[in-house]
Amino acid sequence: DVKVTQSSRYLVKRTGEKVFLECVQDMDHENMFWYRQDPGLGLRLIYFSYDVKMKEKGDIPEGYSVSREKKERFSLILESASTNQTSMYLCASQAPYEQYFGPGTRLTVT
């Protein structure tokens, strides 16, 4: 079974803090994704990576950056957290035809 893990299930940060969200997959997949999910807006793609050190912006990259130093690990960075970044963050790893999601990180920025 594909396993995608995320470093934290719940996180509370203050405005202006730098926040790191980590995602690890165990299936040697090349493609990994970061989404945020908000009520009424569905899942929106922030960034994706198609190989180590390779990344592309998704639909809403502003305020975020990513890092992929190893194939199994994809990190999402909030350079200076803001209250409008309070959301559910979902990491996904892609096999041919389908994506597998981690359990999500519920981030609250106060």
Add this chain to the structure above:
Amino acid sequence: TQLLEQSPQFLSIQEGENLTVYCNSSSVFSSLQWYRQEPGEGPVLLVTVVTGGEVKKLKRLTFQFGDARKDSSLHITAAQPGDTGLYLCAGAVFGTYKYIFGTGTRLKVLA
């Protein structure tokens, strides 16, 4: 802009009833996935359909991919409270790594 419209948005039914959820787009997808998501958790993959006209069954769940690969349906027979959750469809965009997610159907099955 590619969109995947799901209907209905909300559904509340009694245990034992049947239901169908629809996922429609004007775009053609290379494949389509259905997920179920419970509160506070990530989406869990239920099925992937790849071929136009394909029908897949997973116990009481039947999934169909439209002939033109623009739409899909999920039918649940004899719904149970354990089927409660948010159902999402997602279409894979040809020639890209991108997926377009549906707006979601929130299902509640009452005992």
